[in-house]
Amino acid sequence: MKILKMGLKYALIYFFTALFVLLTTLVQINAATVDGNNDGIDDGVSYWSKGSVTRSDPIQLTPxxxxxxxxxxxxxxxxxxxANTSDDTMVKDSEVMGALNMYYSKMNVFLxxxxxxxxxxxxxxxxTSGTMNSRKQGVSMTSPDFxxxxxxxxxxxxxxxxxVLGNKMTDKSYYFSKDSxxxxxxxxxxxxxRDNYNFVIELILRPSSTNRNLVQREMxxxxxxGSTQEFQVFFGEDTKLGLATNSAADAVPIQDLGDGHGIFIAAGDYKLSITNETEDGFQHYVALxxxxxxxxxxxxxxxxxxGDEKRKLNYGDKIIDSTDSAYSLSWDKTTLANNQVAHYSSTIGETQSPYSIMHANKSYxxxxxxxxxxxxxxxxxxTLNITNNGYNANWYYRQLVDKIPEGLQIDPNSIKKVFNNGTEIAMDPSDYxxxxxxxxxxxxxxxxDNQAEAVTFEANITADAIDNLDSSGNxxxxxxxxxxxxxxxxxxEETIDASVNIPVEKPSFSATFTKQLKNESSDSDFKxxxxxxxGDIIDYLISYKIDSGSKDYLQSGATIKDVIPAGLKVDESSVYVKGPKDTDYYYQGGTDENKGEQISTGMNAIEQGESVLIKFSATVTANSVGLITNTATVTGGTTSAGQPTGEMISNGADLNVKNINGFIQVPTLIDFGTTNFTGQSKxxxxxxxxxxxxxxxxxxxPFNIYVSxxxxxxxxQDNNGNKLSEDGSNLLFIKQRNNSYENAGTWQPISSDGIPIRTASFQNTDNQENIxxxxxxxxxxxxxxxxxxxxSGNYQGKITWTMVDDITS
Incomplete structure (x- = not known):
């Protein structure tokens, strides 16, 4: 009996073991690929189209x-x-061959x-194998990617x-998306x-949103x-830059991009750049x-x-000589809660001499x-910055255009440009x-190559920013x-965009602060x-009001002030103030000459819906044309909740001084750079x-502009008094246009008599304030x-500008 029971027990064990194996096999057969449209990851693409073979749709850099x-x-x-290789291996499980080679699903970036x-x-x-399957296996086979x-x-x-591919990403599906x-x-x-890790992963190749010469490699x-996981991400590539038959391109020095931005490799006519100037870019990198x-x-x-970023190398500094060029990128440790998503990215740009690779970014x-x-x-x-990461390249940066959103009040007197982190140059306020x-x-x-130009300006966040935030509060x-x-x-000419999001906190205290003006001789209302x-008389009106919907009000003790800019003279008898409890304006008195002409007054408590008004008149004294922008400030304020308000600034009231023919600004420097001179004319x-x-x-x-x-x-002449020419003839030339700056133009010598910059006269038919x-x-x-x-030497000289009305027209 005991033997029979023992036999039955073993028979049952065998039965259940067989059933267990059968169930495991069924799970493997029915495993589903990941649905890229429903994988819980917001990757910025609203809808993915599923593909069966790999696509290749190159970016047209030049014709x-x-x-x-x-x-x-x-x-x-x-x-x-x-593009027609019918490669369907991108969804196969990657195959590992030793500790180096790996097949399928590999990122492939090329010129x-x-x-x-x-x-x-x-x-x-x-x-160059004649076997298609071998060529499919060989795509970037010595590079692990992520x-x-x-x-x-x-x-x-x-x-x-x-x-990630070799150990072990499975259940793959392939998608593509086309943008606007x-x-x-x-x-x-x-x-x-792998081990305790259970992740859903997306690997992405995406054109850069800021630079048509770059591709983003993302994960x-x-x-x-089911629980928080800690891990670290690397990215590695075994580079070879050039034709497949060029073995020399596999062993070249690796150089630094400078400022901790990454590396580049230059070989023959080609240059490869790897940068972290992208959202969630790598923090560290090494050349291998x-x-x-x-x-x-x-x-x-x-x-x-x-890594090598710690060495704080400059652009072009050699990191290592390499017998087989490679590199590695890394990100700091990630601590990722269950069901949360992390993102990793780097950019890659490959170019050929003499093409430019422009990288633009905007920050604050x-x-x-x-x-x-x-x-x-x-x-x-x-700061709006653009850098040329090209190879033997030259990009003419003509202009920057920035549409300032509602909610930001720009200070037009703060606009500057700076070349290669050098001296700042103030730009004319009328540029805004x-x-x-x-x-x-x-x-x-x-x-x-590697030269950069930045434009900077300051702006205050105004109360109407809250009404202009996007769904993310930016x-x-x-x-x-x-x-x-x-x-x-x-x-x-091409256009490169760069954007920045500015998150703004919604306040419990809000006020509206405006400054307006009107010309007594031409305006009926303030604007x-x-x-x-x-000689014109300009009336100004300043209004500071606590919004009716504000939770808090302004306690007493704040000061409202208006510093009068040059070109205006205030009529001291015209300065009147109306406080929050006043029924009419009262005389405030004159301006404070000791602090530079300004109007200021302390303020009592201002409750919700109440305001302080200041009005005054000023005479235009400016002898030259230009924009006179005037703002008012409130300082020293504290809300009823005890919070300091900081400096509050009004909008700018703009007075454009006209009816005078003249120059608002002329160039301060025409720079011809530095050259190696060999004794031959150049x-x-x-x-x-x-x-x-x-x-x-x-x-x-009609009028024209002459330069002489x-x-x-x-x-x-240089510092030693050596002149470039004794008589100045055929020394300095300007490209004279016919009727548009887009004309090819002809080179004309500049003499002491002067030459017009355009053969056809200019005419302000569009009634432009400034041209x-x-x-x-x-x-x-x-x-x-x-x-x-x-x-040899540093030569400097001067040119003269003249405006002449065309009496022949």
Missing amino acids: SLKLGYSFGLTTDTNNNYT INPSNKYISSTFQGFS LITKPGVYSKVQSDTMS DGRYTYMIAGNFK YVRNVS SRATNAPNWADRYDSDGN KNETNNTGKNNINDKLKF DSSSRTLTVPVAQSLT LKNTGQFYGTDQEVAGST NSTEGKK TLQNTSTNGELIVSHPDTK YDNNLNGL NLTDYVGVGDWQLKLPQNTN
Whole structure:
């Protein structure tokens, strides 16, 4: 009996074991691929189209050069580019071959040169094989792409054990999406399981939103492990820059981009740039020389995870010589709660000499507080920067246009530009048009490799910002950079956008602060801007009101002040104030001459719906044309909740002084740069124009602008008194246009008698307040011819501008 029971027991065990194996097999057969449209990840794409074979839709960089990117094969056996490879391996589980090689789903970024040749950025195995399957396996096969490790692991981060694809992303599905500009984004979604990690992952190749010459390589990680997970992300590539048959391109020095932004490799006619100037970009990077077939992709990081960025190298500094060029990127440790998503990104740009790779960005700094929160009345300093990351390149940066959103009050006197982090140059306040809320800065600067130009300005957050926030609580501000690739034949002007989001805290205290004006001789009502001439009387009205819906009110003790700008003289008998409890205005008294002409008064408590009004008159005393912007401030305020209000600033009341023909601004420097002189005559073109050429000509009579150069009075000479020319003839030239700055123009010598910058007269038929002619005198519009006997030195001289009415018209 005992034996029978024992036999029955074992029979049951065998039965259940067989059933368990059967159920496990069924789960594997029915495993579903990840649905990229419903994977719980917000990747910025509203809808993905599912694909069965890899797509390749290159970005047209120039009429003859393209930047390609794909997950899979894009070449034939002769190293020609082709989009029709029918590669369906991007959804296969990646296969690991040793500690280095890995097949399928690999990121592939490349150039397509004018001969339709494939110019790789990474090593491509079996690239000329006659077997299609071998070529599919060889795509970027020695590059692991993204890797996930335990935090702080730097000793053995290898492709076969730590890469996302190799160990182990499964259940893959492939998608693509086309944006409004016709550019494609590709994505592979899948499950990732290793040890305690259970993630949903998206791998993405996406064109940069700020630069047409860059592609973003991204990974989204959603934690579905059921508990918080800690991990670290790396990205590694084994580079090879050039044609597949060019073995030299696999062993070249790796250089730094400077400022901790990443690395670049230049080989022959090609340059590869890897940057972190993207959302959620890498914090650390190292250059590697792959010496084994089991490379450690965390090699050369220190024990704290710092890489070559810690060395604070400059652009072009060599990081390492390499026998087999490679690199690694890393992000700081991630602590990710269950069902939360993390994002990782880097940009890659590949270009050919002499093309430009322009990177634009817009940022701001809160100058009022450092709490990380932006409040009403805070002052922000904005920086719009653009850098040329090209190769033997030259990009003419013509102008910047920035539409300022409602909720920001720009200070037009704060507009500056700065070249290569050098000296700031103040721009004319009239570059900001308050009626259209548009800032237009004629930059006129040539940018070669790694050169940058920034435009900065200050703006206050005003109370109406709250009414103009997007659904995420942000003001969005976008700058547009206009320029032309000078070294590439047939290039036309392009526009590069850069945006910044400005989150604004909703306050419990809100007030409306306005300043308006009217010209007594021409206006019936107060408004934000008007015109005037010398001798006109301008009435001003300042209003500071606590909004009816404000939770808090303003306690007594604040001061309202108006500093009167040059060009205005206040009538002291006209200064009147009406307080929050007053039924009528009362005489305030004169201005304070000891502090510079200003009007100020203390304020009693102002409750919800109450206001303080100040009115006064001023006579225009300006002798020259230009914009006079006047703002008022409230300082020293405290709300009923005991919170300081900070400095509050009104809108700017703009008075445009007209009816005077004259120059508002002329260029301060025509810079011809530095050159190596060999004793042979040489012609230089200017590399920048500092300052603007702005004129006022209120009537519609034709006129022209002349420029002259007197060699005897202000001739170009060095510190030792050596002149470039004894008589100045055929020394300095300007590109004279016919009737538009877009004309090709002809080179004309500049003499002491002067020459018009345009053969056809100018005419203010559009009744423009100010006429900006900087495009006629920008980069490439001036020539300097050096004679054979020129001595080395720093030469400076002066030119003269003249406005002349055309009496022949």
